[in-house]
Amino acid sequence: MSERPSFPGDSLAEAGLNRQFVFDLDDLPAKVRQTLGDTTGFCQLILLGHGGRRLWECVQASGIASEHPIDDYTVRTVECWLATQLPGRAYRIVYPGDQPVGLQALGKLAGWHHTSPFMVGVDAEWGSWYAYRAAVLVDFQFSAFFPVDRGNPCLDCATTPCITACPADALAGGVFNLQACSGFRLQPASPCAEGCLARQACPVGAEHRYEATQIAHSYRRSLAMLRHYLNQP
Numbered sequence: 001m002s003e004r005p006s007f008p009g010d011s012l013a014e015a016g017l018n019r020q021f022v023f024d025l026d027d028l029p030a031k032v033r034q035t036l037g038d039t040t041g042f043c044q045l046i047l048l049g050h051g052g053r054r055l056w057e058c059v060q061a062s063g064i065a066s067e068h069p070i071d072d073y074t075v076r077t078v079e080c081w082l083a084t085q086l087p088g089r090a091y092r093i094v095y096p097g098d099q100p101v102g103l104q105a106l107g108k109l110a111g112w113h114h115t116s117p118f119m120v121g122v123d124a125e126w127g128s129w130y131a132y133r134a135a136v137l138v139d140f141q142f143s144a145f146f147p148v149d150r151g152n153p154c155l156d157c158a159t160t161p162c163i164t165a166c167p168a169d170a171l172a173g174g175v176f177n178l179q180a181c182s183g184f185r186l187q188p189a190s191p192c193a194e195g196c197l198a199r200q201a202c203p204v205g206a207e208h209r210y211e212a213t214q215i216a217h218s219y220r221r222s223l224a225m226l227r228h229y230l231n232q233p
């Protein structure tokens, strides 16, 4: 049997998509695989994320000024990479998109995700300053990835500054209270309209904290989704 090629991810990392994992579809738990929709004709899933500030710098430099610049930049970058690395091969980008892909479940399998009190994933290297950016089905077989689990930093966090920093007391006892958080964020001139004070208080991976404009962009978007969901003006 010929050896599988290793994943050529350097240019993706250079473009800010610096967290990468390749799954054999046959190895995915059925529940997780189901979230990908119809996978007929594909044998692997590429999961891409970003950690730290590089991606936002690249998005700014790209000049993309759409409603969803990070997604648009990511899709453009991934399509370019696929055209170079897998010309003529079938692929389907299942995220970003309408498919409800189980990103956190995939992140757990990759060793990236540990739950924090404020419900954003954390790991010991990046803290909470990383996110899932793309999931791509491909008709190709790269060599397998092995999970790299750096552990859950919350387990050793004695002072839990995230919990005390939350002005809505929405993390009391280390349990996230969605209603308290949402209600506080929706208040006029809320200090959490454009960022999460709890997230910013976490010292883990602080050197990777997003630039203020990226934080504001992401949280403005999540607040708009919250308003839309609650049918508020």
Ligand code: SF4
Residues within 6 Å of the ligand: 116, 117, 118, 122, 153, 154, 155, 157, 160, 161, 162, 163, 201, 202, 203, 204
């Ligand atoms: S401050 Fe401590 S408990 Fe909170 S997310 Fe960071 S490591 Fe976890």
Ligand code: SF4
Residues within 6 Å of the ligand: 118, 165, 166, 167, 168, 169, 170, 171, 180, 181, 182, 184, 185, 192, 195, 196, 197, 198, 199
């Ligand atoms: S967004 Fe604000 S209210 Fe919600 S968890 Fe973060 S600090 Fe607390």
